Amino acid sequence: MASFRKRMVNGKARWDVTVTKQGVPRQTRTFATRGIADRWATEQERFIDQGADVAGIERAKNDPLETIIERYLREEVIKLGSPQHARSCSMPLTRDLGRIAIGRLTPERVVQYREDRLKQRALRGGGRKGQNSIVLNRLVSTSTIKKEMAFLARIVDFATKNWGYRLPFGNPARGVDRPPEGPGRDRRLVGDEARRLLGATAANHIVSNVITLAIETAARRGELCAMDWRDIDYEARTATIRAEELGAMKTGIARVVPLSLLAVETLQKMRRPATGGRIIGLTPDALSSAFERACARAGISGLRFHDLRHEGTSRLFELGLSMMEVAAITGHKTLDMLKRYTQLRAEQIAKRMDVLTQAATQQGDLGVQITALLQEVQMLRRTA
Numbered sequence: 001m002a003s004f005r006k007r008m009v010n011g012k013a014r015w016d017v018t019v020t021k022q023g024v025p026r027q028t029r030t031f032a033t034r035g036i037a038d039r040w041a042t043e044q045e046r047f048i049d050q051g052a053d054v055a056g057i058e059r060a061k062n063d064p065l066e067t068i069i070e071r072y073l074r075e076e077v078i079k080l081g082s083p084q085h086a087r088s089c090s091m092p093l094t095r096d097l098g099r100i101a102i103g104r105l106t107p108e109r110v111v112q113y114r115e116d117r118l119k120q121r122a123l124r125g126g127g128r129k130g131q132n133s134i135v136l137n138r139l140v141s142t143s144t145i146k147k148e149m150a151f152l153a154r155i156v157d158f159a160t161k162n163w164g165y166r167l168p169f170g171n172p173a174r175g176v177d178r179p180p181e182g183p184g185r186d187r188r189l190v191g192d193e194a195r196r197l198l199g200a201t202a203a204n205h206i207v208s209n210v211i212t213l214a215i216e217t218a219a220r221r222g223e224l225c226a227m228d229w230r231d232i233d234y235e236a237r238t239a240t241i242r243a244e245e246l247g248a249m250k251t252g253i254a255r256v257v258p259l260s261l262l263a264v265e266t267l268q269k270m271r272r273p274a275t276g277g278r279i280i281g282l283t284p285d286a287l288s289s290a291f292e293r294a295c296a297r298a299g300i301s302g303l304r305f306h307d308l309r310h311e312g313t314s315r316l317f318e319l320g321l322s323m324m325e326v327a328a329i330t331g332h333k334t335l336d337m338l339k340r341y342t343q344l345r346a347e348q349i350a351k352r353m354d355v356l357t358q359a360a361t362q363q364g365d366l367g368v369q370i371t372a373l374l375q376e377v378q379m380l381r382r383t384a
Contacts, residue, residue, distance in 0.1 A: 002041035019044045056166030060103030066094045068102055072155045089151035102165060110176045117145045124285055142179040149178050186340060187307040188314060193300050200298035207290045209266050210280055216263035218312030218330045221284045221305055229276040237264060257329050317341050
């Protein structure tokens with residue numbers, strides 16, 4: 001099954017090995033010693049006897065992970081609901097693991113990647129050619145590392161299922177423990193921070209208006225930056241978050257969000273070009289940088305742009321909306337993601353029950369409404 005041929009190259013011995021079997025592609029390699037050549041031939045024969053795809057195994061041993069990532073981004077990322085998420089996950093993986101062949105990546109190396117990332121500073125930007133990254137004054141979050149590890153597992157699975165790579169010992173990124181989820185951020189605007197923040201952006205109407213829209217709609221940063229004038233319906237007082245907008249959607253599912261009177265007033269103050277187009281005209285990274293500068297001018301610390309989404313979501317609960325109603329507006333895929341708001345929602349239910357008890361005059365109507373509220377309390381307990 002295996003044949004060996006010795007030849008001299010620049011005065012040094014080289015061993016050519018060919019493994020052949022009917023119905024299986026021929027495998028050929030060259031080695032510096034006969035011992036290594038023998039071991040390789042024995043391994044290939046074992047794979048063939050086990051019915052393994054030898055060519056796919058060899059391909060996995062030779063192609064580095066960065067090749068797999070680049071191809072995935074080039075061919076598949078356009079189909080994703082959140083291409084920016086894929087690109088941001090790919091950057092540290094390419095940097096730290098990119099030169100390792102996909103077939104030589106081990107669970108131990110993935111663990112080392114996880115531990116190294118837990119000690120690294122978070123970065124912003126650097127996603128475009130020639131753009132420098134900004135080092136932030138905080139460590140990479142466990143949530144970010146979990147997403148990167150999930151992305152790694154996903155592209156390895158994709159490569160083995162669609163591109164002919166074979167890993168005899170399975171996906172090395174599967175089964176590796178991911179870092180425990182840290183406590184969710186609960187930073188909200190406190191005291192007069194909202195007034196100070198808007199005052200610090202008075203000279204930059206774009207940023208000032210985006211801050212207001214972020215709070216009033218509870219939309220994500222990328223969704224706001226991708227929002228188009230065609231998405232606004234003043235008559236219905238709604239804005240459409242479109243799934244097909246690359247970079248806009250984290251979930252890949254379109255939704256329609258209501259616009260408060262303040263949100264409508266803010267949009268009407270903004271200049272709308274005759275040709276339409278994007279409402280804001282800033283990239284997500286540029287918006288975050290402008291927001292950080294505004295916080296510094298306002299003397300506000302520990303506040304991120306994404307915290308405005310938390311502020312907006314909290315206000316929706318404070319208005320008395322149900323979890324299902326809030327999820328429909330904010331785009332949270334599961335009620336589990338709204339766990340941290342359950343106490344806030346329970347307090348609102350208690351207040352509404354008091355009002356209903358005191359104001360209702362028709363006992364039948366009162367019973368129906370209280371029953372609905374009690375059902376939501378039970379749902380809160382299940383998600384807590």
